[in-house]
Amino acid sequence: MRFIYRLVLCIVLLGLAGYAAFPQTSAPATHRDVVIKNAVVMTVTHGNIKNGSIYIKDGKIAAVGENVDAPSSATVIDAGGKYVTPGIVDSHSHIALDDDVNEATSPITPQMMMKDAFDYQDKAIYRALAGGVTTSLLLHGSANMIDGQAVVIKHKYGAGRDEMLFPNAPRSIKFASGENPKRLYGTREQLPSTRMGNFAVQREALVQAQDYMREWDAYHEKVKRSDKDATAPKRDLKLEALADVLRGKLMVQIHCYRADEFLTEIAMAHEFGYKIRAFHHALEAYKVPEKLAAENIGIATFADWWGYKQEAWDAIPWNAVMSMRKGVRVAIKSDSEDYTRRLNQEAAKTMRYGGATEEEALKMITLNAAWIVGVDDRVGSIEVGKDGDLVIWDGYPLSSYGIPDKVLIDGDVYFDRSLSGFGMTHYREGQ
Numbered sequence: 001m002r003f004i005y006r007l008v009l010c011i012v013l014l015g016l017a018g019y020a021a022f023p024q025t026s027a028p029a030t031h032r033d034v035v036i037k038n039a040v041v042m043t044v045t046h047g048n049i050k051n052g053s054i055y056i057k058d059g060k061i062a063a064v065g066e067n068v069d070a071p072s073s074a075t076v077i078d079a080g081g082k083y084v085t086p087g088i089v090d091s092h093s094h095i096a097l098d099d100d101v102n103e104a105t106s107p108i109t110p111q112m113m114m115k116d117a118f119d120y121q122d123k124a125i126y127r128a129l130a131g132g133v134t135t136s137l138l139l140h141g142s143a144n145m146i147d148g149q150a151v152v153i154k155h156k157y158g159a160g161r162d163e164m165l166f167p168n169a170p171r172s173i174k175f176a177s178g179e180n181p182k183r184l185y186g187t188r189e190q191l192p193s194t195r196m197g198n199f200a201v202q203r204e205a206l207v208q209a210q211d212y213m214r215e216w217d218a219y220h221e222k223v224k225r226s227d228k229d230a231t232a233p234k235r236d237l238k239l240e241a242l243a244d245v246l247r248g249k250l251m252v253q254i255h256c257y258r259a260d261e262f263l264t265e266i267a268m269a270h271e272f273g274y275k276i277r278a279f280h281h282a283l284e285a286y287k288v289p290e291k292l293a294a295e296n297i298g299i300a301t302f303a304d305w306w307g308y309k310q311e312a313w314d315a316i317p318w319n320a321v322m323s324m325r326k327g328v329r330v331a332i333k334s335d336s337e338d339y340t341r342r343l344n345q346e347a348a349k350t351m352r353y354g355g356a357t358e359e360e361a362l363k364m365i366t367l368n369a370a371w372i373v374g375v376d377d378r379v380g381s382i383e384v385g386k387d388g389d390l391v392i393w394d395g396y397p398l399s400s401y402g403i404p405d406k407v408l409i410d411g412d413v414y415f416d417r418s419l420s421g422f423g424m425t426h427y428r429e430g431q
Contacts, residue, residue: 031056031057031058031059031388031410031411031412032074032075032411032412033055033056033057033058033070033071033073033074033075034055034056034074034075034076034077034388034408034411035053035054035055035056035068035070035074035075035076035077036053036054036056036077036079036084036390036392037053037076037077037078037079038051038053038078038079038080038081039051039052039053039054039079039081039082039083039084039392040052040079040081040082040083040084041053041054041064041084041382042083042084042085042086042358042359042362042382042397043064043381043382043383044085044086044359044362044363044366044367044380044381044382045367045381045382045383046383047359049064049065049066051066052064052065052066052084053065053066053067053068054068054084054382054388054390055068055069055070055074056388056390056408056411057070057411058411059387059388059410059411059412060385060386060387060388060411061382061383061384061385061386061387061388062384063384064382064383064384077392077406079392082392082393082394082405083392083393083395083396083397083402084382084390084391084392084393085132085362085366085382085390085391085393085397086366086367086379086380086381086382086386086389086390086391087132087133087134087135087366087379087389087390087391087407087408087409088131088132088133088134088135088343088344088365088366088369088391089133089134089135089136089331089365089366089369089370089373089375089379089380090128090133090135090136090137090333090334090340090343090365090369091137091278091280091300091331091333091369091370091372091373092137092139092253092280092300092333092334092335093128093136093137093138093139093333093334093335093340094138094139094141094335094337095122095124095125095128095136095138095337095340096118096119096120096122096124096125096138096153097114097117097118097119097138098117098119098122100117101117101140101141102140102141102142102143102144102147103140103143103144103147103148104141104143104144104184106144107144107145107146107181107185107191107192107198107201108144108145108146108201108202108205108238109140109144109146109147109148109238110146110147110148110149110173110205110238110241110242110245111148111237111238111240111241112140112147112148112149113148113149113151114138114139114140114148114149114150114151115149115151115165118138118151118153118161118164120159120160120161120164124337124340125153125155125157125164126155126157126415126422126424126427127337127340127341128155128337128340128341129155129157129407129414129415130341130404130407130415130417130422130423131340131341131342131343131344131404132343132344132391132393132397132404132407133155133340133341133343134154134155134379134389134391134407134409135152135153135154135155135166135370135373135375135379135389136152136153136155136340137150137152137172137253137372137373138150138151138152138153139172139174139253139280140174141176142174142176142180142181142255143176143180143181143184144176144181145175145176145177145181145192145198145199145201145202145205146173146175146202146205146242147173147174147175147176148173148174149171149172149173149241149250150171150172150173150174150253151165152165152166152169152172152373152375153165153166154166154389154409154410155407155409155414156409156410156412156414156426157414157415157424157426157427158414158424158425158426158427158428159426166375166378169373169374169375170251170374170375171244171249171250171251172250172251172252172253172277172373172374173241173245173250173251173252173253174253174254174255174280175202175252175253175254175255175256175265176254176255176256177195177198177199177202177254177255177256177261177264177265178195178198178255178256178257178258178261178311179257179309179310179311180255181198182194182195182197182198185197195261199264199268202268203268203271205242206242206245206246206268206272208239208242209239209242209243209245209246210246210272212233212236212239212240212242212243213243213246213247215233216233216243219231219232219233245274246272246273246274248274248275251275251277251374252269252274252275252276252277253277253278253280253300253372254276254278254279254280255280255281256279256280256281256282257281257282257283257284257311257312258284258311259284259285259287259288262279262282262284262285262288262291262292263288263291265279266291266295266297275296276295276297277297277298277372277374278297278298278299278300278331278372279292279297279298279299279300280299280300280301280333280335281300281301281302281311281335282299282300282301282319282323283301283302283305283306283311283312283314283315283319284314284315284319285299285301285319285323285328286316286318286319286322286323287314289322289323289325289326289327289328290326290327292323292328293326293327293328296329297328298328298329298330298331298368298371298372299320299323299328299329299330299331300331300332300333300369300372301319301320301323301330301331301332301333302315302332302333302335302346303317303320303332303346303347303349303350303353304317304349304353317349317353317354318353318354320332320350320353320354320356320364321350321353321354321355321356321360322354324354324356324360325354329368329371329372330364330368331364331365331368331369331371331372332346332347332350332364332365332369333369334346343365344365344397344398344399344402345398345399345400345402346365347361347362347364347365347398348361348398348399350364351398358398361398362397362398366379366380366381367380367381368380387409387410388408388409388410388411388412389408389409389410390407390408391404391406391407391408392404392405392406392407392408393405394417403417404417405417405418412425412426413425414426
């Protein structure tokens with residue numbers, strides 16, 4: 001008996017020694033199979049299924065319909081006839097960035113990374129989650145003409161920092177024209193202090209990026225020829241970021257209000273050969289919607305914000321629907337720690353102002369917003385193959401009666417209003 005005990009102990013110790021001999025990595029996230037049944041499934045792309053079910057396997061939507069095939073071991077959530085929508089996508093947010101949202105020391109700061117300022121413990125992430133938001137684009141502020149690079153997060157409140165980063169989301173950078181940069185630098189009596197100055201510093205920076213690219217292209221060409229005199233140019237993080245803009249590796253998101261500035265920004269994009277993904281705020285989009293549609297430029301706008309500064313005087317609540325009817329891809333965004341909790345109600349306003357349909361209004365906070373962020377192949381609609389990011393609503397979602405009951409991200413419940421502790425399923429105090 002003693003011999004057997006010693007033998008087992010020896011095997012265990014050898015096993016532990018072998019285990020310690022190799023660097024350990026965290027285990028991949030595991031997801032339970034989940035079935036949501038007895039729901040009004042608002043797919044966004046294929047209409048509503050009145051008594052529908054959704055099967056989520058390994059964090060992905062595996063089946064949608066009136067009936068789905070799922071293993072008996074799957075966790076079943078009976079929606080009790082409630083509405084289920086895709087998780088809300090906020091295409092313009094500044095939450096979880098503390099006071100670091102603006103690097104207001106230079107009008108050109110493309111090398112700034114918002115990921116470096118991301119506070120994964122910010123309670124605003126939870127509040128947005130409790131409002132049905134599952135994905136947000138966290139942007140640099142609008143102090144500078146060319147700002148920093150954005151970070152995309154999933155609202156997995158209570159998870160680790162890196163778990164909240166949206167896997168393989170495309171890179172975005174924010175530009176900002178108009179009042180904000182000219183006011184900030186104008187009060188310091190430095191360039192830019194006018195709209196002319198704004199675009200002058202933007203154009204100058206892009207010309208520098210072109211020169212930087214030519215220097216590196218020439219160096220790489222010499223290396224290919226085995227030229228012994230090839231000397232690498234000095235690395236410049238600011239110009240590298242701008243070169244990535246010109247190469248199309250960064251999606252350009254532009255803070256811009258006025259119709260005339262849309263046209264100037266479009267002309268500059270043509271001049272330097274990059275594409276604009278979306279204009280943000282875009283309160284005068286209704287004046288030139290055909291131009292935006294022709295360029296395949298989306299807008300992330302407010303439902304009815306008006307008159308809070310000069311650029312907003314011509315804002316109208318019909319802007320979203322008027323632009324949409326002319327072919328513009330429209331999203332309603334928050335730009336606010338408060339409004340992000342009620343984006344469903346903000347989208348519903350487009351049904352009142354302009355007559356958007358239920359599906360069109362819902363798209364403005366799901367699929368269209370996801371397209372602006374560049375993740376519409378992953379989220380924004382309830383379709384097979386997409387991430388299991390879903391909201392079960394207690395009440396009609398496009399109304400003030402719509403309150404999220406449960407919120408799932410990658411098939412895991414991250415908010416459950418029925419639970420104590422403010423419905424948080426993953427957060428633990430002190431972690």
